[in-house]
Structures are given as structure tokens and as C-alpha cells.
Amino acid sequence: MRIAVLGTGGIGGYFGGRLAASGHDVTFLARGPHLEAIRDHGLVVTSVAGDFTVRPAQVTDDLASIGQVDAVLLAVKTWQLPPVLEKLPALVGPHTGVITVQNGVEAPDQTAAAVGRSAVLPGIAKIFAYIEAPGRVTHAGGPASLVFDEWAPASGASAGVPSERVARLREAVTASGAASPGPDDIWAELWSKMLFVVPFGSLGAALDATIGQLRSKPSSRILLEDAMREVEALARARGIRLPPRVVEGTMAFVDDQPADATTSLQRDLLEGRPSELDAWTGAVVRLAGEVGVDVPLHRLLLEVLTSRHPVPPPG
Ligand SMILES: NC(=O)C1=CN([C@@H]2O[C@H](COP(=O)(O)OP(=O)(O)OC[C@H]3O[C@@H](n4cnc5c(N)ncnc54)[C@H](OP(=O)(O)O)[C@@H]3O)[C@@H](O)[C@H]2O)C=CC1
Numbered sequence: 001m002r003i004a005v006l007g008t009g010g011i012g013g014y015f016g017g018r019l020a021a022s023g024h025d026v027t028f029l030a031r032g033p034h035l036e037a038i039r040d041h042g043l044v045v046t047s048v049a050g051d052f053t054v055r056p057a058q059v060t061d062d063l064a065s066i067g068q069v070d071a072v073l074l075a076v077k078t079w080q081l082p083p084v085l086e087k088l089p090a091l092v093g094p095h096t097g098v099i100t101v102q103n104g105v106e107a108p109d110q111t112a113a114a115v116g117r118s119a120v121l122p123g124i125a126k127i128f129a130y131i132e133a134p135g136r137v138t139h140a141g142g143p144a145s146l147v148f149d150e151w152a153p154a155s156g157a158s159a160g161v162p163s164e165r166v167a168r169l170r171e172a173v174t175a176s177g178a179a180s181p182g183p184d185d186i187w188a189e190l191w192s193k194m195l196f197v198v199p200f201g202s203l204g205a206a207l208d209a210t211i212g213q214l215r216s217k218p219s220s221r222i223l224l225e226d227a228m229r230e231v232e233a234l235a236r237a238r239g240i241r242l243p244p245r246v247v248e249g250t251m252a253f254v255d256d257q258p259a260d261a262t263t264s265l266q267r268d269l270l271e272g273r274p275s276e277l278d279a280w281t282g283a284v285v286r287l288a289g290e291v292g293v294d295v296p297l298h299r300l301l302l303e304v305l306t307s308r309h310p311v312p313p314p315g
């Protein structure tokens with residue numbers, strides 16, 4: 001299968017690396033010293049599931065040179081999407097599937113605005129992975145699964161039967177050594193991840209606290225749960241079929257995580273880098289406004305984090 005991995009970071013490097021190592025024709029988009037290191041020494045992946053190196057790796061910083069592919073793994077951060085989306089149409093043919101992996105719930109729509117809904121496979125990456133050094137990606141934990149589906153999966157008698165391209169892609173991911181379970185409802189999955197990651201990320205950043213600290217102090221535990229209930233109310237108001245008792249289930253998941261866990265949002269904000277705040281907390285506030293749901297905790301968190309961490313200039 002011809003695959004383009006747009007953004008060779010934690011997600012693109014890990015899942016794209018596995019697909020390349022298992023024999024698919026994968027082209028990686030990267031830039032700067034990371035690109036040079038991959039070109040010179042291959043893409044080196046250190047993983048709790050087994051290390052591997054893709055050498056030689058096909059890597060470029062020129063998206064337009066890639067041409068049409070069977071699948072795209074769109075794995076840049078949310079604020080990096082616009083220039084990539086502008087050039088994405090050149091990679092997309094009538095059967096190409098573009099998997100989005102961004103946290104938040106807006107990347108599928110943004111991608112659809114560039115290439116049409118029929119090309120988009122909304123997805124979620126369940127993993128903890130990052131760039132360790134130029135040319136080197138580390139997978140530190142998590143189930144390492146890539147969950148995705150058609151925008152509007154088959155219903156009625158065919159419910160649960162994946163489209164041909166989704167079936168082929170899931171098979172490729174699974175054969176590469178990662179997991180790709182079929183979701184019951186991809187939109188409910190996206191919102192369930194949002195319900196976990198946004199309260200955890202924004203409260204963690206506001207309080208400079210790990211997940212262990214947030215969950216064990218009664219006052220912050222209540223705030224975490226309240227923030228999750230705001231996302232739940234918003235999702236339900238937008239017609240998302242979240243599972244029953246989703247907050248209780250997510251709190252149980254929180255209790256299961258390593259005590260020192262933090263989110264990329266928290267680390268990016270506290271280290272003065274650009275962040276996905278607008279796509280996480282900003283999106284909750286924005287989308288709540290559209291349906292008249294009040295989300296006072298998220299409004300406060302957005303205000304605090306925006307004023308405390310002004311967006312750094314690009315570059
Ligand atoms: N990492 C994780 O564990 C998880 C991440 N996610 C989501 O996945 C998405 C990707 O995250 P992650 O993999 O961590 O991000 P990273 O920052 O690790 O990777 C993104 C990579 O894309 C590169 N890139 C961006 N734009 C371009 C461009 N125009 N040309 C060439 N290279 C480019 C970046 O380069 P540069 O550094 O130079 O900007 C960077 O190397 C995020 O939206 C995140 O929310 C979801 C679940 C878990």
C-alpha cells in the first residue's frame with residue numbers, strides 16, 4: 001500500500017514506522033534536523049513493544065512531491081494543520097483514506113473542508129509517544145492502537161461491517177504490530193477521548209499537577225469530574241451517543257494511569273511552546289456556545305491559560 005505520513009512525530013513516527021517496517025511503501029513528511037537524521041540514519045523507534053529501525057526511510061519536506069497515495073496518516077499538531085491541508089488535495093484520489101489523529105474533535109471537519117468528507121477517516125491514537133531526538137521516536141506506553149472509521153459507517157443490516165479501504169488499512173496496521181480495533185461509534189470514541197484529555201490537560205496545566213496529584217487531592221478530583229461533566233453535557237447536546245456513566249468510567253481510567261502522567265498540552269504550555277489549547281479547551285468553549293450549553297469551568301480554564309501562556313510567535 002502507498003502511504004503518506006504527514007508529520008513524523010510521536011504518532012506519525014510510531015504508526016508510520018511500523019507500516020514501513022512491515023513492507024508498505026511509506027513516505028514520511030519531516031523537516032529540519034529530524035529530516036536530516038532520518039535521511040542519514042533511518043527512522044529509529046524505541047518502543048516498549050520492541051525497538052525497530054526503518055532504513056532507508058523515504059523522507060521529504062516537500063509534500064507536493066509525494067503524489068497520490070492509498071492512505072494518508074495526518075499526524076501534525078492541530079496548529080500545524082492549515083499549510084498541510086492546503087496541499088493535501090494533491091495526495092488524494094477517489095479511494096484515498098485520510099486518517100486524522102488529532103486530539104479534540106475538529107480535525108475531521110477541517111480536513112473535510114480540504115478534501116471532502118468521503119476522503120476522511122476520523123481517528124484516534126491511543127498511545128504515549130514523542131520525538132526523543134532528531135531521527136528518534138520513543139513509544140513509552142499506552143495500548144498503541146490506531147482507531148478509525150468512515151465518516152458515516154454502514155448502518156442497518158451492514159452495521160459493524162467496515163468499508164473495503166478501512167478493512168485493508170486496519171489489517172495493515174494490525175499486521176505491522178500495532179492494534180486497530182473497530183470502534184462501535186467513532187464519534188463517541190472521539191468525544192470520549194476529548195472528555196478525558198481536555199479536563200486532565202487544562203486542569204493539569206492550570207494547577208501544574210500530574211494525574212496522580214489531580215486525582216488524589218479531593219478538591220482537584222472534584223474539579224476534574226465537574227469538567228468531564230461539562231464535556232459530557234456538551235457532547236450529548238450535540239447528539240453524540242456517549243456510553244452511559246462515561247464520567248465514572250473515565251475517572252476509573254484516570255485512577256489506572258501512572259501517577260506521573262501529564263498531557264502534551266500541559267508540557268507544551270508550561271515549556272512555552274505553541275500548544276493545542278485552542279483545539280482542546282478552546283473547542284469545548286466554542287462548541288458549547290453553538291448549542292447553548294454552559295461550560296463555566298472550561299471558560300475559566302481557557303481564560304487563565306490564555307492569559308498565563310500567550311501564544312509564542314511562530315518559528
Ligand atoms: N504523541 C502522543 O502520544 C499523542 C498525540 N496525539 C495527537 O496526535 C497529533 C500529533 O501529535 P504528535 O505526534 O505528538 O506531534 P509531534 O510534534 O511529535 O509531531 C508532529 C511532527 O510533524 C512535523 N511537522 C508539522 N508540520 C510539518 C510540515 N509542514 N512539514 C514537515 N513536518 C511538519 C513537526 O515538525 P516540527 O517539530 O518541526 O514542527 C513534528 O515533527 C496531535 O494533534 C496530538 O494531539 C494523540 C494521542 C497521543
Ligand SMILES: CC(C)(CO)C(=O)C(=O)O
Nearest residue numbers: 126127128262263264265
Ligand atoms: C495524554 C495522551 C498521551 C493520551 O493519549 C495524549 O493524548 C496527549 O498528551 O496528547
